[in-house]
Amino acid sequence: MNTKHASLTSIGTAPWKFLLLAAALLFSYALPVHADDHVEAPAVTEVEEEAGPVDDYNELLEAQGEYAPAYDFFTTSMLWTVIAAALVFLMHLGFATLESGLCQRKNVVNVLFKNVFIISIGVVTYAFFGFNTHYPGEFNGWFSWGGMIGDLNADGGNTWGYGGLGLAMTGFGDFIFQAMFAATGATIVSGAVAERVKLGSFMIFAVLFVGVAYPIAGSWHWGGGVLADMGFKDFAGSTVVHAFGGFGALACVMVLGPRKGKYTENGIKPIPAHSFPLAAIGVFLLMFGWYGFNGGSVLSAEPGALGLVFTTTTLGACAGALGAITVSWFMLKKPDLSMALNGLLAGLVGITANADVISVSGALIIGLIAGGLVVVSIIFLDKSKIDDPVGAISVHGVCGVWGTIAVAIFGTGDFSMATQIKGTLLVSVFAFVFAYIVFSVLKAVMGVRVSEEEEERGLDISEHGQEAYTN
Known part of the structure; x- marks a missing residue:
């Protein structure tokens, strides 16, 4: 029997149940309702007031001074900052997944180990001296060595005292967000020198590149130095982070030389990636994290800016992939997955300098050009016998420069092309020279390259005594 019909039959056979239910409903609606019933009921409010939470909240509001009406915005912005840092x-x-996927399986442990070291040493050195070198306060515009961070809540832990409306976060929020940026430069280099670099030499280089060179270059722009005085525009770091890492990588690769057997008398010998699935996962993880990279650089949860930055970032990335697919298919006669993946990253790098000052059409054009550029650059470097297993120099260096220059072309503001070129040249040349000198000194003192036998066997065994795969 249908259950709906069964319930109706039950009520029909016992009408007294229906009448009892109706009477109860009528009685409940007939009870008087007083406006003050809802005020008197929650006596808990008085208990809470005596216990302190309300007083504490009022004290927090009073501490905001003229910013008190926007305290909720400050809290939301701080929450977004730490979420962006996590992204x-x-x-x-x-980076670890992409690099290991594009390398040979005999070098996967080595790639992963370097990535663990880079993020660890990057955050620690940034705490010891990087942060206060990056943001030195009063200095000559070029260099001021900083000490270790202290209590960054001292000037406004729960208030706007640290940065006001333009920097809606606490001191520790600012530190942890910027610390995540710091290690990126050496990570870019890690991919370019993969499969033949000595682990110890690279670790020493990473400490100096991340701990010393990056905060100095960053202080020129974000610390109020010479680039800031010039009016240089680089929203989230197409030059200060990506071109910095890309041209540092170029210097290291030139000192290090190509992988054994890559360039022969008969031409270029491809060294295939061992896992395109890993490489693809890495690229999509990078794109996901980029929402924190660019979105967090708004430095608050201001709705209009966040929506624009998320949109331009996404459009730039997707246009970059399409640009790379089109150009590589035309040049290589086949649709190349590695080029498509690098095109996605190229679009992201290209959009990073300008995501907050461009239109939808501008984002699409910038990304499309970046995607085409990365293909041409990778092929050109390969023909020039500059061996970059993951395309880091082209993605971060070349497209970082393009994205910074694009500010003057597509940005909705008064941006000088000469200033943009001058700024990106200053950072790129500094990164190249610093890396070339440090790597050359390491080469002379302790060597930077493993032996041919070790390279042939694989760095996993020769450097770590471990294998990523057991079969």
Whole structure:
């Protein structure tokens, strides 16, 4: 029997149940309702007031002074800042996965180990001296060595005292977000020198590149130095982070030389990636983390800016992939997955300098050009016998420069092309020279390259005595 019909039959056979239910409902609606019933009921409010939470909240509001009406915005912005920092941290998983996927299986442990070291040493050195070198306060515009961070809540832990409306976060929020950026430069280099670099030499280089060179270059722009005085525009670091890492990588690769057997008398010998699934996962993790990289650079949860930055970031990335697919298919006669993946990253790098000042059409054009550029650059470097297993120099260096210059072309503001070129040249040349000198000194003192036998066997066994795969 249908259950709906069964319930009706039950009521029909016992009408007294229906009448009792109706009477109860009528009685409940007939009870008087007083406006003050809802006020008197929650006596808990008085208990809470005596216990302190309300007083504590009122004290927090009073501490905001003229900013008190926007305290909830401050709290939301601080929450978004630490979420963005976590997303940027996730990018290091993306780098590790992408690099290990594009390398040979005999070098996967080595790639992963370097990525663990880079994020660890990057955050620690940033706490010891990087942060206060990056943001030195009063200095000559070029260099001021900083000490270790202290109590960054001292000037406004629960108030707007640290940065006001333009920097809606606490001191510790600012530190942890910027610390996640710091290690990125050496991570870019890690991919370019993969499969033949000595682990110890690279670790020493990473300490100096991340701990010393990056905070100095960053202080020129974000610390109020010479680039800031010039009016240089680089929203989230197409130059200060990506071109910095890309041209540092170029210097190291030139000192290190190509992988054994890559360039022969008969031409270029491809060294295939061992896992395209890992590489693809890495790229999508990087794109996901980029929402924190660019979105967090708004430095608050201001709705209009966040929506624009998320949109331009996404459009730039997707246009970059389409640009790379089109150009590589035309040049290589086949649709190349590695080029498509690098195109996605190229679009992201290209959009990073300008995501907050461009239109939808501008984002699409910038990304599309970046995608085409990365293909041409990778092929050109390969023909020039500059061996970059993951395309880091092209993705971060070349497209970082393009994205910074694009500010003057597509940005909705008064941006100088000469200033943009001058700024990106200053950072790129500094990164190249610093890396070239440090790597050359390491080469002379302790060597930077494993032996041919070790390279042939694989760095997993020769450097670590471990294998990523057991079969």
